[in-house]
Amino acid sequence: MSTVTAANAAATTSTTTAAAAMKKSMGMNKDDFMKLFIAQLQYQDPLAPQDPTAMLNQLSQLSLVEQSYNSNTALEKLLTAQNNNLSISAVSFIGKDITANGNAITLDGASAATVKFSNTVATDSTLISIKDAAGNLVRTITTGALKSGDSSYSWDGRDNNGAQLPAGSYSFSATGTTAGGTSTIASTYTTGRVDGVSMASGTPVLTIGSTSIALTDVIGIKGV
Known part of the structure; x- marks a missing residue:
């Protein structure tokens, strides 16, 4: 309040x-x-x-x-x-799980983080690239064949060497490859449970850990 x-x-x-x-x-x-x-x-x-x-x-x-x-x-x-x-x-968003346009991942250090994206066409494989807050590539994941539309992957928070990464904000991108060898850039989404609201800019901004999300970017909300 x-x-x-x-x-x-x-x-x-x-x-x-x-x-x-x-x-x-x-x-x-x-x-x-x-x-x-x-x-x-x-x-x-x-x-x-x-x-x-x-x-x-x-x-x-x-x-x-x-x-x-x-x-x-x-x-x-x-x-x-x-x-x-x-x-x-x-x-009213606090405590609810949301999906928003964006590519941020919040790693809390206690549980896996969900990486959600959407391919416009079916792909034989999709390369997920995860970077830390400094822009360093820390993990790459290659999925199997995916249908067009929304897909999600549970990231365990480990880097390419298997080391557990610290809690914090990360970002990701997803690039699919079709059966014909064509590359497609997937749309990415930020997901998570809202734990606060910031008014620092004069306009309400939702927060998931250290990640800030504008109300206008929210495309889905789910009660817990």
């Missing part, structure tokens, strides 16, 4: 700056305009009062300034509500 509270606080701060933002873009806000208008009335020459038409024009301008201010305030409130809804939606 602290994440949602932080989002609300940020949204409230944004709303209170609406008048300041309008003053910056328009040169004045409605309070400035009213002070100027009253000052003109106070110091006008009684023998040569201001033209009524000019006064009406100024009042019309005041109305436009106030309408602009109200519109900005309404938009700020709308954005606040939208951000709150996004925060609540993001928090």
